[in-house]
Amino acid sequence: RYNTSNHQTKTATINVPSNATASGSCSRAFSSLDLSFEPGNFSLLLKFAPTPQVKPYPSKFFLGYIRLRYREDPTIFIGTATPDKDVDLVANFLALFMADVGTYFRCNSEIVNLFEGVGQVSFRDTKIQPFAVEGGKFGKESVCSEDPPPTTTKPVPPRGPNGGVIAAAVVVPVVVIIIGAAGFLYYRKRQNKASPYKTLN
Numbered sequence: 001r002y003n004t005s006n007h008q009t010k011t012a013t014i015n016v017p018s019n020a021t022a023s024g025s026c027s028r029a030f031s032s033l034d035l036s037f038e039p040g041n042f043s044l045l046l047k048f049a050p051t052p053q054v055k056p057y058p059s060k061f062f063l064g065y066i067r068l069r070y071r072e073d074p075t076i077f078i079g080t081a082t083p084d085k086d087v088d089l090v091a092n093f094l095a096l097f098m099a100d101v102g103t104y105f106r107c108n109s110e111i112v113n114l115f116e117g118v119g120q121v122s123f124r125d126t127k128i129q130p131f132a133v134e135g136g137k138f139g140k141e142s143v144c145s146e147d148p149p150p151t152t153t154k155p156v157p158p159r160g161p162n163g164g165v166i167a168a169a170v171v172v173p174v175v176v177i178i179i180g181a182a183g184f185l186y187y188r189k190r191q192n193k194a195s196p197y198k199t200l201n
Helices: none
Strands: 021-026 031-037 042-050 060-071 086-100 103-107 111-115 119-123 126-129 140-143 175-179 184-188
Touching: 060 119, 086 103, 086 111
Parallel strands: 103 140
Antiparallel strands: 021 031, 031 042, 042 060, 060 086, 103 126, 111 119, 126 184, 175 184
């Protein structure tokens, strides 16, 4: 949300583009992913950490910190009262995207984090593994509680040429960002655009 020059409050919705620049760093105790894009000098920083391991239970990872920085570009924030103002929003002490270390977190549902009434960051169709990446591949899947369990309904068999509908598979193309060299895998699904897997060093 932002204030306009005629004393109104408006909302701007910005999607992270598929060509956002991804960078990051990692260690055994810390992992980060930074997505930056223009216009607006946007930077979305995500920081992950593992929980202490208490045997025999595995350590878990979680998203504990989100930082969103941007400039109120008047081409995006139409009529803003503070054009080109630098905004810096931070949310910490979080416990999002929690899963066992060595697995990846997947969630097709929307997960929302609020910034104290100023704005929000929404995650959808997310697949992420910030620790214990082996061979540049995702580990075992850990599904979020927000996603409904898979159905067990029987498929409808195709019907012949004398009438009826023949089932066809619909493939949703994806855009994927992978930081393999840093030991961090990140996946974003985008509709209506197709792109192969990318490795960013």
